[in-house]
Amino acid sequence: MRIILLAITFSIATVSLPSCATGAGHYSALDYLPQGSRASVSIRTPDGKNKLSLNTEQMFPPASTLKLLTALAAKLELGDSFRFTTRAELSGDDLILHFSGDPTLTSDDLHALVRKIKAAGINRIKGDIWLNNSAFTGYERGVGWPWDILGVCYSAPASAITLDRNCVQASIYTQDDGSTRVFVPEHQPIKVETEAVTVTKQGQKSKQCDLELITFDSNEYLLSGCLVKREHPLPLKFAVQETHAYTAAVIRNLLRKNGIRFSGNIELTNQRKGKLIASHTSEALPTLLDEMLKHSDNLIADNLTKTLGANFYLQPGSFNTGTEAIKQILLTKAGIxxxxxxxxxxxxxxxxNRITATDMMHVLDYIWKHDNQLHLLAMLPKAGESGTLKYRRSMRKAPIKGHLAAKSGTLYGSYNMAGYSVDASGTPKALFVQFVTDYYPDKKGAEKKDDASGTIPPIFQFEQTFYNDVISYK
Structure with a gap:
């Protein structure tokens, strides 16, 4: 049994003011950050001139800016024609489904595969069904993933058997008698129960309670704690805990829908192979990377990482082989x-994870200089316009809006950004890296007033100042 805190996180963004000094000394924009914060900032022009360089050799947690390294390695090693393939094979009376870690495989895709199986003349599976998960090995969660987020979908397991993004949906209702109830869509093969109580805002403060999630084997979930009374249900998304059990349940249902008789077992294997009878392929790598970068998709990033490990070392992929492959690929093919x-x-x-701003600047520089072959710049979110940067309030207004293309990265206490200032045609004018960590502001401290939001957190006061400096360099 695993106990997991159900965390619901909201991203805030706002900002303002001053200008700054450049060079290796004091950078005045950092004065906005609370005491104890660590920061590394760097601005460079594409011709290699450093306009600002501060603490660039210190190690920082990159958060989701790390996806830039993953994307570059995938482009260099796998190539644009790469696709994940899910295969259906026959071996005697047994059906083998060979999974490749396709992070975009859906129940609808699997349904289409089952229809192909039936079209091949198979109306009954006399033996068993084997789910081949040999593409990956080792942990399905990375070392250093906090226990309290393992129940939410942005930390869904990176598994060879991936279906529906390893994420399931439900909703919880508050009730007048102080209880709660849960709704789970009929097609979701999970079980969710609730012991959570309905409280007022004052009651929540006095009880010091939140909504918590406990997970059990066979994809069973229990909600406990309390929830403030609501007029409408609260949507919930749970990370699938046992991917093979979830997929097996979906397969049984799809066979039944398509009139394929089956009464055997569905088991895991990492060895069974058979004669190919049907297959499904994902979109090509550029489409996967566009989704990964624009929307910071963790599952695509981690399943691609394991695939890089498998491809580079010719063995089942894992977090260990995948991250080492990223290092080796960037060294041998990009000189990083x-x-x-x-x-x-x-x-x-x-x-x-720990890297330096200098490391990230090398990656940005290589991407810019080889974009005619890589085509990664167009995949980056654009400030105030697309992806994860569309609603970032520090980027919504001129002159910043539309003039930064970058990858953000946020963890508890860390606020990062890495990318480019760009002109109207998307051509980089400057490269920049922002790593801020150990950021824990005094919630009662003074904050600049803003007509739209009431207050501006210090991190976003810093950001707007920094981004204005980034785009001011020619």
Whole structure:
């Protein structure tokens, strides 16, 4: 049994003011950050001139900016024609479903595969069904993933058998008698119960309670704690805990829908193979990377990381082989030495990842200089316009809006950004890295007033100042 705190996080963004000094000395924008914060900032023009460089050799947790490394390695090693393939094979009376870690495989895709199986003349499976998960090995979660987020979908397991993003939906209702009830869509093969109580805002403060999630085997979940009374249900998304059990339940249902008789067992295997009868392929790598970068998709990043490990070392992929493959690929194919960097996954979710701003600047520089072949710049979110940067309030207004293309990265206490200032055509004018960690502001401290939001957190006062400096360099 695993006990997991159900955390619901909201991203805030706001900002304002002053200008700054450049160079290796004091940078005035950092004065906005609370005492104890650590920061590394760097601005460079594409011709290699450093306009600002501060603490660029110190190690920082990159958070989701790490996906830039994963994307570059995938482009260099796998190529644009790469696709994940899910295969259906026959071996005697047994059906083998060979999974490849496709992070975009859905129940609808699996349904189409079952229809192909039936079209091949198979109306009955006399033996068993084997789910081949040999593509990956080792942990399904990265070392350094906090226990309290393992129940939510942005930390869904990176598994060879991935279906519906390893994420299931439900909703919880508050009730007048002080209890709660849960609704689970009929097609979701999970069980969710609730012991949570309905409280007022004052009651929540006095009880010091939140909504908590406990997970059990066979994808069973229990909600406990309390929830403030609501007029409408609270949508919930749970990370699938046992991916093979979830997939097996979906398969049984799909066979039944398509009139394929089956009364055997569904088991795991890492060895069984058979004769190919049907297959499904994902979109090509550029489409996967566009989704990964624009929307910071952790599952795509981590399943690609494991696939890089499998492809580079010719063995089942894992977080260990995948992160080492990223280092070796960037060294041998891009000349970027990350031997001192600490990588635990490819998404940046692990608190164990550590790189320097200099490392990140080398990656940005290579991407810019080779974009005619890589085509990665167009995949980056654009400030105030697309992806994870569309609603970031520090980027919504001119002159910043539309003039930064970057990858953000946020963990508890860390606020990062890495990318480019760009002109109207998308051509980089400057490269920049922002690593801020150990950021714990005094909630009661003075904050600048803003007509739209009432207050502006210090991190976003810093950001707007920094971004204005980034775009001011020619």
């Amino acid at each position: 030495d990350l031997s001192h960097a600490q990588l635990a996954d490819g998404s940046g979710l692990s608190r164990n």
